[in-house]
Amino acid sequence: MAIRIMCPNLKCRRILAVPPDARGKTIRCRNCGAMVEVPQQGAAKPEAPAAVETSAESDDS
Numbered sequence: 475m476a477i478r479i480m481c482p483n484l485k486c487r488r489i490l491a492v493p494p495d496a497r498g499k500t501i502r503c504r505n506c507g508a509m510v511e512v513p514q515q516g517a518a519k520p521e522a523p524a525a526v527e528t529s530a531e532s533d534d535s
């Protein structure tokens with residue numbers, strides 16, 4: 475069964491299917507060329523979202 479991981483590149487976010495053999499290795503995204511680490515576990519563990527931009531935060535008091 476192939477492992478599905480999402481490309482960390484926010485401008486790409488392509489779902490990459492990699493063989494279980496690639497666990498613990500780093501593969502290259504075919505779409506954008508970014509290096510993607512394949513998690514050891516087969517279970518898809520969602521990564522914590524990286525710093526969400528909250529620029530539109532207005533304090534109206």
Ligand SMILES: [Zn+2]
Nearest residue numbers: 481486503506
């Ligand atoms: Zn990519």
